[in-house]
Structure formats: C-alpha cells, structure tokens
Amino acid sequence: MSKEITARAEDYSKWYNDLVVKADLADHSAVRGCMVIKPSGYAIWEKMQQALDKMFKDTGHVNAYFPLFIPKSFFSKEASHVDGFAKECAVVTHYRLKNDGKGNIVVDEDAKLEEELIVRPTSETIIWNTYKGWIQSYRDLPILVNQWANVVRWEMRTRLFLRTAEFLWQEGHTAHATAEEAVEETRRMLDVYADFAENWMAVPVIKGVKTANERFAGAIDTYCIEALMQDGKALQAGTSHFLGQNFAKAFDVKFAAKDGKLDYVWATSWGVSTRLMGALIMSHSDDHGLVIPPKLAPTQVVIVPIYKGDEGLAKVSEVALQIKAKLQAKGISVKYDDRDTQRPGWKFAEYEMKGVPVRIAIGERDLANGTVEVARRDTLEKETLSITDLENKIEHLLQNIQDNLYKIALTRREEMTHRADTYEEFKKLLDEKGGFIYAHWDGTSETEEKIKEETKATIRCIPLNNVQEAGVCIYSGKPSTQRVLFARAY
C-alpha cells in the first residue's frame, strides 16, 4: 500500500491526522490555523450540505446571506454574548495597502477604519440588527432563515476539521412571536440534527441540554447532540439555542401583536459545521483508512478491471460499463477506474484509504463465469456474486452497510457507557475506559468546574427525558435528583 497510516491502537490522535491527510480530505494551509478542504473532503461536505439543506427547507426555512464583517460595537450590546465571543477574533483595522517606495507592500496608515470590524465568529448580532428593519408586526413572524457561511474564531490549538480558525457552517436564526413557538423551533432543529447524524452519518447521538457553564453566550438554553468517538472521547456534533428575548432586547426588535401590544421578539439559533467531518471520520474509519456511510459517499461503488493487455481490457470494459450503467440507473454513484497507470492492488488500497463503500473487481475469468468479486469497505469482506440482478444486490448491500455502520457505532457507544457512584470510580473509569459516564451531580457550576479541573471531564449534557433518580453528587456528596452525562471531549 502506497499510503500508510499510524494504527489507532498505537496513537489515535496521530492516526486521525495521518488519515485526514492521506485520504486527501484536508491539509494545513500557509495561514496559521486555517485549513484547505481538498476535493475528496469537500465532496463529502457537499453531500452533507445537500441533505441538511433539504431538511431545513422541508421544515419551512429559507436561505439568506449576511455580511462577513461585524462592527466591534455590536458585540457589546448583548451582555453575556460579549464575554463569549469578543475575544479571539480576527480584527480588520485598515482597508488599504500601499507600496512604500522601496518595493514593499505595507499597510496604509491613512486608511484606518474609524471602528474596527470583526470577522464574524457567529452572526447573531449582525442578523438581529438586520431583523430590526424586517419586523414590525406579528404578520412579519416567524422569520425562518438559515445561512451557509464561513466563520472565524482565533483558536490557538487547531486540528483539521475539529478545531480550525476558519471553518464552514450553517447558522439558522429564527424570530417568533411567542416563547413557546421559539422553544418548539429549538427542539425541532435539534431533532433535525439528530436525524441527520443517525440516518445519514450513521452516528448515534444523545440529545440533551447544556449546563449553565456550557451554554452558548447569550442563550437561555442550549440543546445539543453528543456523539462518542472510537477512542472514548465525546464530540459535540450540533447545537440549537433558545435565545429568549436577549438579542431582541439588545437590538431593540419589537413587534405589534394582534391586539396591538408591543413586545420583544423571541429568538433561536442553531448550527452545525465542518466539525461534522471530524465526527464522521472518527466514528467509522479504521487502520486501512476512511470509511464513509453510503448515503454520504460521493462515490458509492468503484469498479476495477483486472486484465492483461488492451484486448483483455476491452472485453472486461464491455461488461463493466454495462454494470456501471445499471447501477447509475438505480441512482447509485459509480466510478469505473480503467487507468492503466496503476495496478489493481494499488487501486484496491487507494479506494480503501478513500472509503468507497463497495468495490467491484472484474477479471477476464469472471466473464466466463458471469460473476464479479464484491468487497464491502466496512467489514472488508469479499464475496463472488453472479452478474444477474447485480444492481439490486448492490443497492441492498449499500443499505446494509449504512445500517451496519450505525449498529456498530451504537454497540460501541453502549459498551463504552458506564455509571459511576463514587468520585474514585468516576476517575478510574475515565482513565481506564473513557467513554460516557452517567453520574450524580449537585447542580452547581462550582462542582462542575472542580471536576473539570481535576479530571478534564465535562458535563456533556443533561439528557432529554432523563430518568429522575435520587442520589448524591459524586464530588460534593450533596443531594442530586438525576445523573448527568460526563465525558472527556474533543
């Protein structure tokens, strides 16, 4: 195999980094913390976007676009938002460069902005400043808008897809006449995210609500979906925020109700990002490379011919192209790789590295037998199948792979989910097994922070419809009414 990667058992973190680069998904750029998303990686992101965009539209949302830049003063308008976001930001201070006469390009000090502009880390402020002009009465509500955009948060320690200074995402920003409607929207979009994670990404998730400490800066409640990676660390895969009237008050956005009374508008925001690429990779891939669930695979089936000479290739190609056409007619995306510059073994390893779900190999001997060799990427199993009705068998196999990946991920998560009743047990589980730990907590931010300091574990969420159960906090020994979900996280 031309491209080798570190084994997971040896160094999981290095395995991830190797894989992202060797599978041609992304790479570091010349700009600190910013990534280049390569065509193979971007094609998966495009599939994600298409599926999500359709789900957003099916739930009544429309797309729009708001400015990249936000005036600095906007960040001061919502008291808690400013603490959360007016920190590690890219700040635009000038709008012109000039030649200094010695052949150097320098910033033109005469072109200093009166007010600095911040490259958006998230768009609540600029969007609510805009909504002020869109909303007068209840007739203008609800506003159900989504934006696909790039955002920048100046991260000191970056990892491809998981944490980068610039990343791509979608951010929904909705406006409602009542708190109930806004909460309903918040929960609806959480369900959309969970549906996408489980049925498209084949990643099981736990839906829950964040503690005050982990809440979005400016939210009343932050809902999230939490996934568990193969190494036992959690990953927050999407968030949906009920913002109350906080941003409406900060930007003075009122509406006249049917009875003529003026009230502030209720808000939500919700987003997922290219971070999902990291979650996808870390959920399913193995030491041979990437594993992509068929529903998100840009190429679902690759056909590789095995032959001698031009005449052999011509014979094999005739059948291969018939198979390709039949698969395409089923809506399956197929690549026929008849390049003569690489050997079949090299191609097999290449498509394993790139995570193509199904590989079909056709040799000259197969022609006589009316068979092909079919290999599935998830289990690496091979079988010889008759060409008759092959398209239906492959269609079925793709669905089977999709289901199997989800089942494996779910089984793993269940095996890696534990309960701890004492702090000692909690720390032992964290160090020896990792994974999710359900434990009692006294409900205070103080305890939460102490546990985080001492163990690096955080409360991922309080699961929705959580079982109520009397107990004592593993840290403080104070009474508790329910277990919450702890884990070390990405």
Place this chain on the structure above:
Amino acid sequence: MSKEITARAEDYSKWYNDLVVKADLADHSAVRGCMVIKPSGYAIWEKMQQALDKMFKDTGHVNAYFPLFIPKSFFSKEASHVDGFAKECAVVTHYRLKNDGKGNIVVDEDAKLEEELIVRPTSETIIWNTYKGWIQSYRDLPILVNQWANVVRWEMRTRLFLRTAEFLWQEGHTAHATAEEAVEETRRMLDVYADFAENWMAVPVIKGVKTANERFAGAIDTYCIEALMQDGKALQAGTSHFLGQNFAKAFDVKFAAKDGKLDYVWATSWGVSTRLMGALIMSHSDDHGLVIPPKLAPTQVVIVPIYKGDEGLAKVSEVALQIKAKLQAKGISVKYDDRDTQRPGWKFAEYEMKGVPVRIAIGERDLANGTVEVARRDTLEKETLSITDLENKIEHLLQNIQDNLYKIALTRREEMTHRADTYEEFKKLLDEKGGFIYAHWDGTSETEEKIKEETKATIRCIPLNNVQEAGVCIYSGKPSTQRVLFARAY
C-alpha cells in the same frame, strides 16, 4: 399597489435601487459597502449556483475550499497581480479583543499579528501556494478545481449586487501541463458562461478578449462575456483568464513531464459573481417590478384564489390544489397563496413585483366554466384557459416566456448596437443613444485611455472571430485592422 417604484424613463438608476429593495432581493447593511442578500434574492442566486455547479461538474471540475485569509507577502510575489489587487483590501492586523476595564471592548495591542492577513479579493496566490504541494509530475495534472466563496474588495462607491465590498462568487483555478490545454480550458469556461447567460439568464452576450488595459492583473489574456442593459450601458458578466506560467513562476510550481524534464505549470482562472443578479434584474425587469426567466425563478407559478367566505375558498381550493399537484408532477415549482390577510389585487401586485413568471387566478365563477385566468409576467397579457390539459399549456408557456425574454433582450441589443466612423459620430452616439459602438482603434493603450478620459467609454472587448476590416482609428487617425466594441459600462 402597495410598493411603488420609480419609472425607468424617469430615473433608471433610482428604478434599479428601488426595485432591488422593494422586490426584497437585497438591502444595505450596517457595514459600509456590504449587503444583506434577502431570502427572495438568495433563492435566485441558489438557482444560478445549482445550474453553474452542474455545468462545472459536467466539464470535469470538482469543488474545494481555500482559506479566507492571505498573508500579505503573497501579494508581492506576482509582479502585476500586486498592482491590481494589493490596494483596497480589508486588512486583519490583530487577533484578540479585550475589555479595557471601563466597560469598553478594545483591540488587544498584545495580539498584533507578525504579518498582516488580507481578506481574499481573489485567491490565485493562496491557491498556487497550495498547488505547489499538490503537483510533482504530469500525472498530477490537470487540476480542475472550483471554489464557491465570499471575497472582499474595498469599493468606495457601492451599489447592491453590482458593486459591493463583500460579494459571493465562484472562482475556478486550473493547472495544466501545456499552454494549449490551458488556453482550451480558458475558452471552454468562457463558453460555459455564455451558455449560462443566454440559456438560463436569457441575456445575450458578446464573447471577446480584453485589451491589455482591461486585463486581469497577472493574466496573459482575459476573455469576457459582455451584456447590454436596458439603459444602453454594458455590463461585464463573467471573465476567464489564461494566466500562462505567471503564478507557477511566482510560487515555484514545476512538474516533471513524461520525458522527465521540469517545466512550470500552466494556469487558468475564471469567475462569475452575485453581480450576475444585477445583470439579470437590469436585463428584463420593468416598471411593475422584477421579471425573472422561468429557468431561474424559485417560484415559477403562483395560484391565487378569488372567493367569498370560507365555503367559497374551500370550493376553489379543491380545484387549485389539483392544478398545483399536476404542475408539480411536471417539475414546475408552484405556490398556492390562500392567505386570507390580503386581497387578490394586492397579491397580483406583489407577485408582479417579485417577478413570478406565471400567475393563475381561479374564481368561483371559473369553477362552473372549467377555466382559469392565466397571466404571464413578461408581457402582462392575460388569457382564459380551460383547465383541461392545463399543466401542458403552462409548461409550454414557461418555455415561451424564457424564449421571449431572450428574444426581446437580443432585439434590444441589436437596436442599440451602432457603428461610428468618426470621433464626433462616436461621441454623439454615446450621448444620444448609448449602447454598443463598433469603431476602429489604433491598438494603443494611450488612445484607449484618452477616449476613456474624454467620453467615459471603454473598450469592452475585441470580439472573438472579429471581422477583419481595414480602417482608421476614430481618435488618432492611425491605421486599424478591425473594429472593437466600445460602451459606457457598469
């Protein structure tokens, strides 16, 4: 009508501004020069993106994503590129804000970047710096990559869609082993743009090559498509550049040919932007509002019920929804507007303003007759049609509107295209008629600039396959071999 706009004859420029705002396409934002693209406008842009993206993929291209920021020093690497682009740029100098202790958010001077970052005005430099790592041998070529992104050019005078500080676009960046192949690619993408403009936007264009003065900074040749707006001003609707080896040399990108010899890689770049929205609006719209060609209309047909009382609505809705379903089965996008908060007349004006190509009105009397009233947006003509086979009639009508809009635009362009043989005639035509003017030019930048200074007219292009014809330059009287295309332009 609730939303009135200035008439074109009165003030074309004001008409445009009114229309963009009143048809809910876009609006100014709190950030100087940056626009908000509203849902109605963004939906059209999405249709454009989908059509273009498919054309790019059908010609072998893939999408990728490169960083928003470009290190300042990159701009100095290509000598002519720096003059063109290292000017009016957004410059990021700091990466942190802080609270000054008096409740103000200020830039943290301790977080000054060692090297300033420029918000990309175009991405040749960062992309060719990346390609250096992707290209070793002829086997790595061609690279056929496109990026959908936002870019920033600090414009002093801005107009919604036509010229904004931030705009959305796509930029193709390809790498080739030979000059011939790169030129072929440049021309292929010019053809794709012309095809899109004419067959989707219904905007006839003239394909040509720019003079040295108007060339992209860093290109050997810039090809363009030029359209003529209703007011007789030209609009450059897309450009495709043959970049030679300029960027490969600037970023030291060499490849080993089959014979092992090292050579610099050949490049192209090509782009269209949200400026196309301006071209679309100014080509077809009228004093009643927006006119959108059916192939780019997010809603192609609107059905408006005319009724008295809930019972009347129920009867009309039954038939309306049947019609809607039949149209949708044909792949036509339909909206049934049964809101009871607005009268039919208000709705008619609203959909005229928003440019929905076909409006179907159904009244209670129509039910007895088995008819509907069909109004087409392009000509504002109405006719009564039998419900029988209505979906096929509407499908035909939409095609007819698409063709008619192109025909009208083409006829207008032909009527507004003139020849001038003297400078006096040239200036008279410009002032009295506007439009395209074919005139002889001596081929020097000096003459081109003088004409521009004195008349504000520029050479839009030297049309491809231009008729060769001996003559004398209208300005200098020097000999000329061909007429070139002049106009005042957006």
